[in-house]
Amino acid sequence: MLVEGEAGVGNSRLIREASIELAGERQQVLTGFCHPLREPFPYGPVTDALRKADLTGRPAFPPTAGALAPLLPDPADRLPPPPEQPADASGRRFRLLQAVRSFLTGLGPTTLIVVDLHGVDEATRDLLLLLARDLPPRLSLVLTYRAEDLPPGGTVLGAAHRHPPGTAGAVIRLGPLVESEVREPASAALGPHATTALGAALYRRSEAARGRRRPPGSGSRSRWEGRRSSRG
């Protein structure tokens, strides 16, 4: 599931509300954040999310999950010992991918949310790309990003990303509120004092604030316009 929207449009809020709903559904919701650091921590957004996993009552993880132990100091004592590191970098990356898969599979029903993917480092993006191509069973992956901060012509997981067959998926594109949607919360708060003129003034102000955040002419889509596809 991809959630796309310009800065300030409500990406984080939507994810927060969705997490609250999902947490009531007997599954783990693990969230990691991309911070555009000059020297990002290796796989920081993913390890940030995985270290929050609740491991109580979980059966032992398979040996492949051990490669995560050095990156997850907190639950390390619940993980198998780390296997010997392959000498080459691609071998180490493969081990890590395997470890993330085994760990997430062992957790049971889980939603992994990675926020602000436009600021992701390359290593993490590749890891997420490979994970998305072959999702562990019972894992839902949610990625949020600002389209305007992607590299020109870029897609969020890179050109190699294709929606894997046999899985459900959607792109939610958050757009700015239209005038009637701005009026709604004003009416809820103020009742009859929320006149049409007040609604229009609030709308103009919100659009002006939006204009200050980004250049004009960047489109005005309805808030929930999205492409949905579902297979299997």
Ligand SMILES: Nc1ncnc2c1ncn2[C@@H]1O[C@H](COP(=O)(O)OP(=O)(O)O)[C@@H](O)[C@H]1O
């Ligand atoms: N549906 C909503 N109703 C009321 N306030 C909202 C809603 N969505 C976002 N906001 C408010 O708008 C501001 C920006 O939202 P945020 O989710 O942080 O944007 P983003 O992550 O897209 O930059 C926040 O103050 C947030 O509380």
Ligand SMILES: [Mg+2]
């Ligand atoms: Mg945000």
